[in-house]
Amino acid sequence: MTHTKDKHQQPYSRLRRILLILLKVIMIIALAIVLFIGIVYTVNRVSSHSEMQKLESYGQLVSVAGKQMNVLVEGEGEETIVILPGFGTASPALDFKPLLSRLKSDYKVIVIEPFGYGLSDQTDKERSTANISSEIHEAVQSLGADRYILMAHSISGLYSLDYVNRYPDEVEAFIGLDHSVPSLSEQKVETSDIVPVKWFRNLGFARLQLKLGDNPYEELPYDEKTQEQLNILIRKNMYNDTQLNEAVSMYSNFQTAKALTFPADLPVLFFVQKNHPVVHEWVSEHEKQIVNSKQGEIVLLEADHYLYRSHSMEIAEKIKDFMESRM
Structure with a gap:
Protein backbone atom coordinates (compact mmCIF):
# COMPACT_ATOMS: atom_id res chain seq x y z
CA MET A 1 0.00 0.00 0.00
CA LEU A 55 23.19 74.95 -17.55
CA GLU A 56 24.09 78.46 -18.70
CA SER A 57 21.49 81.19 -19.12
CA TYR A 58 21.14 83.15 -22.36
CA GLY A 59 18.78 85.75 -23.73
CA GLN A 60 16.48 87.69 -21.44
CA LEU A 61 13.29 87.06 -19.53
CA VAL A 62 10.15 89.07 -20.26
CA SER A 63 6.90 89.03 -18.31
CA VAL A 64 4.05 87.37 -20.20
CA ALA A 65 0.68 86.50 -18.64
CA GLY A 66 2.21 86.65 -15.18
CA LYS A 67 5.05 84.26 -16.03
CA GLN A 68 8.57 84.54 -17.42
CA MET A 69 9.22 83.88 -21.11
CA ASN A 70 12.76 83.71 -22.42
CA VAL A 71 13.71 85.52 -25.64
CA LEU A 72 16.99 86.02 -27.45
CA VAL A 73 17.62 89.28 -29.33
CA GLU A 74 20.63 89.65 -31.65
CA GLY A 75 21.58 91.87 -34.58
CA GLU A 76 21.20 95.56 -35.30
CA GLY A 77 19.45 95.59 -38.68
CA GLU A 78 16.68 98.03 -39.52
CA GLU A 79 14.21 95.22 -40.18
CA THR A 80 13.23 92.71 -37.49
CA ILE A 81 12.64 88.98 -37.83
CA VAL A 82 10.71 87.12 -35.12
CA ILE A 83 11.44 83.37 -35.09
CA LEU A 84 9.07 80.74 -33.67
CA PRO A 85 10.09 77.10 -33.04
CA GLY A 86 8.66 73.74 -34.01
CA PHE A 87 6.96 71.47 -31.50
CA GLY A 88 9.25 70.10 -28.82
CA THR A 89 12.32 72.15 -29.73
CA ALA A 90 14.32 71.97 -26.52
CA SER A 91 16.08 75.32 -26.88
CA PRO A 92 14.88 77.48 -29.79
CA ALA A 93 17.56 80.14 -29.20
CA LEU A 94 20.38 77.57 -29.44
CA ASP A 95 18.71 75.36 -32.04
CA PHE A 96 18.38 78.28 -34.50
CA LYS A 97 21.99 79.32 -33.93
CA PRO A 98 23.31 78.45 -37.45
CA LEU A 99 20.52 80.46 -39.11
CA LEU A 100 20.70 83.23 -36.51
CA SER A 101 24.41 83.71 -37.17
CA ARG A 102 23.62 84.23 -40.87
CA LEU A 103 20.73 86.64 -40.33
CA LYS A 104 21.95 88.93 -37.57
CA SER A 105 24.33 90.88 -39.82
CA ASP A 106 21.35 92.17 -41.84
CA TYR A 107 18.44 91.99 -39.39
CA LYS A 108 17.51 92.38 -35.79
CA VAL A 109 16.46 88.85 -34.87
CA ILE A 110 14.17 87.88 -31.98
CA VAL A 111 13.94 84.19 -31.11
CA ILE A 112 10.89 83.41 -28.99
CA GLU A 113 10.97 80.51 -26.52
CA PRO A 114 7.27 79.86 -25.80
CA PHE A 115 6.19 78.53 -22.41
CA GLY A 116 7.58 75.04 -21.90
CA TYR A 117 10.50 75.67 -24.26
CA GLY A 118 14.12 76.59 -23.60
CA LEU A 119 14.50 78.60 -20.41
CA SER A 120 10.89 79.80 -20.28
CA ASP A 121 8.44 78.92 -17.51
CA GLN A 122 5.83 76.24 -17.94
CA THR A 123 2.12 77.06 -17.86
CA ASP A 124 -1.14 75.31 -17.05
CA LYS A 125 -3.04 77.54 -19.47
CA GLU A 126 -4.66 75.72 -22.40
CA ARG A 127 -2.34 75.42 -25.39
CA SER A 128 -4.89 76.71 -27.86
CA THR A 129 -3.68 78.65 -30.89
CA ALA A 130 -5.39 81.78 -29.54
CA ASN A 131 -3.53 81.59 -26.23
CA ILE A 132 -0.18 80.83 -27.84
CA SER A 133 -0.58 83.69 -30.35
CA SER A 134 -1.54 86.10 -27.59
CA GLU A 135 1.46 85.11 -25.47
CA ILE A 136 3.89 85.47 -28.38
CA HIS A 137 2.43 88.88 -29.21
CA GLU A 138 2.79 90.04 -25.61
CA ALA A 139 6.46 89.00 -25.64
CA VAL A 140 7.13 90.76 -28.95
CA GLN A 141 5.37 93.92 -27.77
CA SER A 142 7.38 93.98 -24.55
CA LEU A 143 10.52 94.23 -26.72
CA GLY A 144 9.16 97.27 -28.54
CA ALA A 145 8.79 95.57 -31.94
CA ASP A 146 5.86 96.99 -33.89
CA ARG A 147 6.76 95.92 -37.46
CA TYR A 148 8.51 92.64 -38.21
CA ILE A 149 8.85 89.59 -40.42
CA LEU A 150 7.40 86.45 -38.82
CA MET A 151 9.35 83.22 -39.36
CA ALA A 152 8.05 79.86 -38.17
CA HIS A 153 9.18 76.26 -38.18
CA SER A 154 6.82 73.26 -38.19
CA ILE A 155 3.78 73.59 -35.89
CA SER A 156 4.43 77.31 -35.37
CA GLY A 157 3.34 77.76 -38.98
CA LEU A 158 -0.13 76.83 -37.80
CA TYR A 159 -0.01 79.38 -34.98
CA SER A 160 1.40 81.96 -37.39
CA LEU A 161 -1.58 81.57 -39.69
CA ASP A 162 -3.72 82.80 -36.81
CA TYR A 163 -1.13 85.40 -35.80
CA VAL A 164 -0.86 87.15 -39.18
CA ASN A 165 -4.65 87.47 -39.35
CA ARG A 166 -4.89 88.63 -35.74
CA TYR A 167 -2.13 91.26 -36.03
CA PRO A 168 -2.08 92.24 -39.75
CA ASP A 169 -0.73 95.75 -39.12
CA GLU A 170 2.42 94.39 -37.50
CA VAL A 171 3.53 91.48 -39.70
CA GLU A 172 5.39 92.62 -42.83
CA ALA A 173 5.95 89.14 -44.28
CA PHE A 174 5.80 85.48 -43.36
CA ILE A 175 8.60 82.97 -43.83
CA GLY A 176 7.82 79.27 -43.36
CA LEU A 177 10.49 76.72 -42.49
CA ASP A 178 8.90 73.42 -43.49
CA HIS A 179 5.90 74.65 -41.54
CA SER A 180 2.71 72.73 -40.79
CA VAL A 181 -0.36 73.29 -42.98
CA PRO A 182 -3.97 72.90 -41.74
CA SER A 183 -4.90 70.31 -44.38
CA LEU A 184 -2.29 67.86 -43.09
CA SER A 185 -3.53 67.40 -39.55
CA GLU A 186 -1.76 65.56 -36.77
CA GLN A 187 -3.55 62.63 -35.16
CA LYS A 188 -5.76 63.35 -32.18
CA VAL A 189 -4.14 62.89 -28.77
CA GLU A 190 -6.43 62.39 -25.76
CA THR A 191 -5.58 63.51 -22.24
CA SER A 192 -5.51 59.85 -21.20
CA ASP A 193 -2.83 59.17 -23.83
CA ILE A 194 -0.28 61.37 -22.09
CA VAL A 195 -0.60 59.69 -18.66
CA PRO A 196 1.81 56.82 -19.50
CA VAL A 197 4.16 59.36 -21.11
CA LYS A 198 4.34 61.24 -17.81
CA TRP A 199 5.18 58.00 -15.98
CA PHE A 200 7.81 57.25 -18.63
CA ARG A 201 9.30 60.73 -18.07
CA ASN A 202 9.04 60.76 -14.27
CA LEU A 203 10.75 57.37 -13.93
CA GLY A 204 13.67 58.59 -16.02
CA PHE A 205 13.14 56.52 -19.16
CA ALA A 206 13.13 59.61 -21.38
CA ARG A 207 16.82 60.01 -20.55
CA LEU A 208 17.44 56.37 -21.44
CA GLN A 209 15.56 56.84 -24.71
CA LEU A 210 17.81 59.76 -25.61
CA LYS A 211 20.91 57.81 -24.59
CA LEU A 212 20.03 55.00 -26.99
CA GLY A 213 19.15 57.38 -29.83
CA ASP A 214 21.31 59.29 -32.30
CA ASN A 215 22.73 62.74 -31.68
CA PRO A 216 20.52 65.06 -33.81
CA TYR A 217 23.29 67.68 -33.98
CA GLU A 218 26.10 65.40 -35.12
CA GLU A 219 28.00 66.70 -38.18
CA LEU A 220 25.98 69.94 -38.12
CA PRO A 221 27.37 73.47 -37.54
CA TYR A 222 27.06 73.46 -33.74
CA ASP A 223 30.17 73.76 -31.56
CA GLU A 224 30.74 71.36 -28.65
CA LYS A 225 29.63 73.87 -26.01
CA THR A 226 26.35 74.55 -27.81
CA GLN A 227 25.72 70.83 -28.28
CA GLU A 228 26.33 70.24 -24.57
CA GLN A 229 23.83 72.93 -23.60
CA LEU A 230 21.30 71.68 -26.17
CA ASN A 231 21.53 68.14 -24.81
CA ILE A 232 21.02 69.38 -21.25
CA LEU A 233 17.90 71.28 -22.32
CA ILE A 234 16.59 68.34 -24.34
CA ARG A 235 16.67 66.22 -21.18
CA LYS A 236 15.23 69.07 -19.11
CA ASN A 237 12.25 69.83 -21.36
CA MET A 238 11.44 66.50 -23.02
CA TYR A 239 7.80 65.52 -22.37
CA ASN A 240 7.23 68.37 -19.93
CA ASP A 241 3.60 69.05 -18.97
CA THR A 242 3.26 72.21 -21.08
CA GLN A 243 4.42 70.45 -24.25
CA LEU A 244 2.21 67.42 -23.53
CA ASN A 245 -0.77 69.76 -23.13
CA GLU A 246 0.18 71.32 -26.45
CA ALA A 247 0.09 67.85 -28.02
CA VAL A 248 -3.43 67.32 -26.65
CA SER A 249 -4.58 70.67 -28.12
CA MET A 250 -2.88 70.12 -31.46
CA TYR A 251 -5.72 68.36 -33.28
CA SER A 252 -8.28 71.05 -32.42
CA ASN A 253 -5.75 73.72 -33.39
CA PHE A 254 -5.42 72.12 -36.83
CA GLN A 255 -9.20 72.06 -37.25
CA THR A 256 -9.51 75.73 -36.27
CA ALA A 257 -6.77 76.70 -38.72
CA LYS A 258 -8.65 75.19 -41.68
CA ALA A 259 -10.83 78.30 -41.79
CA LEU A 260 -7.80 80.58 -42.19
CA THR A 261 -5.62 81.63 -45.13
CA PHE A 262 -2.66 83.95 -45.48
CA PRO A 263 -3.79 87.47 -46.47
CA ALA A 264 -3.40 87.87 -50.26
CA ASP A 265 -1.27 91.00 -49.93
CA LEU A 266 1.10 89.51 -47.32
CA PRO A 267 4.47 88.51 -48.83
CA VAL A 268 5.09 84.82 -48.04
CA LEU A 269 8.20 82.73 -48.60
CA PHE A 270 8.22 78.99 -47.88
CA PHE A 271 11.25 76.76 -47.49
CA VAL A 272 10.01 73.19 -47.87
CA GLN A 273 11.74 69.82 -47.90
CA LYS A 274 11.53 68.45 -51.42
CA ASN A 275 10.98 64.80 -50.53
CA HIS A 276 8.97 64.25 -47.37
CA PRO A 277 9.64 60.69 -46.12
CA VAL A 278 5.96 59.99 -45.31
CA VAL A 279 3.58 62.67 -46.60
CA HIS A 280 3.57 62.65 -50.41
CA GLU A 281 1.31 65.74 -50.57
CA TRP A 282 3.70 67.82 -48.45
CA VAL A 283 4.87 70.08 -51.31
CA SER A 284 1.50 70.30 -53.10
CA GLU A 285 -0.35 71.31 -49.92
CA HIS A 286 2.18 74.07 -49.30
CA GLU A 287 1.72 75.24 -52.89
CA LYS A 288 -2.02 75.55 -52.29
CA GLN A 289 -1.35 78.00 -49.46
CA ILE A 290 0.09 80.60 -51.83
CA VAL A 291 -2.31 80.23 -54.76
CA ASN A 292 -3.94 83.59 -53.97
CA SER A 293 -0.80 85.34 -52.71
CA LYS A 294 0.33 88.37 -54.69
CA GLN A 295 3.90 87.83 -53.49
CA GLY A 296 4.31 84.14 -52.73
CA GLU A 297 7.24 81.83 -53.40
CA ILE A 298 8.32 78.30 -52.48
CA VAL A 299 11.92 77.12 -52.30
CA LEU A 300 12.38 73.34 -52.30
CA LEU A 301 15.41 72.00 -50.47
CA GLU A 302 17.06 68.59 -50.39
CA ALA A 303 16.88 68.44 -46.62
CA ASP A 304 15.00 66.94 -43.70
CA HIS A 305 12.37 68.66 -41.56
CA TYR A 306 15.01 70.68 -39.68
CA LEU A 307 16.27 72.27 -42.88
CA TYR A 308 17.44 75.46 -41.15
CA ARG A 309 20.13 73.44 -39.34
CA SER A 310 21.76 72.19 -42.54
CA HIS A 311 20.85 74.92 -45.08
CA SER A 312 21.22 78.12 -43.08
CA MET A 313 23.32 79.88 -45.73
CA GLU A 314 20.88 79.23 -48.60
CA ILE A 315 17.93 80.25 -46.45
CA ALA A 316 19.52 83.48 -45.22
CA GLU A 317 20.60 84.52 -48.73
CA LYS A 318 17.15 83.82 -50.18
CA ILE A 319 15.41 85.75 -47.39
CA LYS A 320 17.57 88.79 -48.10
CA ASP A 321 16.87 88.60 -51.84
CA PHE A 322 13.14 88.10 -51.26
CA MET A 323 12.81 91.00 -48.85
CA GLU A 324 14.87 93.33 -51.05
CA SER A 325 12.69 92.51 -54.05
CA ARG A 326 9.69 93.90 -52.18
CA MET A 327 11.21 97.37 -51.85
Missing part, protein backbone atom coordinates in the same frame (compact mmCIF):
# COMPACT_ATOMS: atom_id res chain seq x y z
CA THR A 2 2.79 2.39 0.84
CA HIS A 3 4.43 1.77 -2.51
CA THR A 4 1.19 2.64 -4.37
CA LYS A 5 0.78 5.87 -2.34
CA ASP A 6 4.33 6.95 -3.20
CA LYS A 7 3.68 6.38 -6.88
CA HIS A 8 0.67 8.71 -6.73
CA GLN A 9 2.62 11.38 -4.82
CA GLN A 10 5.57 11.50 -7.22
CA PRO A 11 3.80 13.42 -10.06
CA TYR A 12 2.38 15.84 -7.48
CA SER A 13 5.80 16.42 -5.95
CA ARG A 14 7.36 17.06 -9.34
CA LEU A 15 4.57 19.52 -10.23
CA ARG A 16 5.05 21.30 -6.92
CA ARG A 17 8.80 21.60 -7.52
CA ILE A 18 8.19 22.99 -11.00
CA LEU A 19 5.71 25.55 -9.64
CA LEU A 20 8.16 26.62 -6.96
CA ILE A 21 10.89 27.04 -9.54
CA LEU A 22 8.58 29.09 -11.76
CA LEU A 23 7.57 31.23 -8.79
CA LYS A 24 11.22 31.88 -7.95
CA VAL A 25 11.97 32.77 -11.57
CA ILE A 26 9.02 35.18 -11.65
CA MET A 27 10.14 36.77 -8.38
CA ILE A 28 13.69 37.15 -9.65
CA ILE A 29 12.46 38.75 -12.88
CA ALA A 30 10.13 41.06 -10.92
CA LEU A 31 12.95 42.07 -8.57
CA ALA A 32 15.27 42.64 -11.53
CA ILE A 33 12.65 44.89 -13.18
CA VAL A 34 12.12 46.85 -9.96
CA LEU A 35 15.90 47.17 -9.52
CA PHE A 36 16.30 48.31 -13.13
CA ILE A 37 13.55 50.94 -12.74
CA GLY A 38 15.14 52.08 -9.48
CA ILE A 39 18.53 52.47 -11.14
CA VAL A 40 17.05 54.39 -14.11
CA TYR A 41 15.09 56.66 -11.75
CA THR A 42 18.09 57.34 -9.50
CA VAL A 43 20.50 57.98 -12.37
CA ASN A 44 18.01 60.39 -13.91
CA ARG A 45 17.52 62.33 -10.67
CA VAL A 46 21.24 62.57 -9.94
CA SER A 47 22.13 63.44 -13.54
CA SER A 48 19.38 66.05 -13.80
CA HIS A 49 20.60 67.77 -10.66
CA SER A 50 24.18 67.73 -11.94
CA GLU A 51 23.18 69.07 -15.35
CA MET A 52 21.26 71.99 -13.88
CA GLN A 53 24.54 73.15 -12.34
CA LYS A 54 26.10 73.21 -15.83
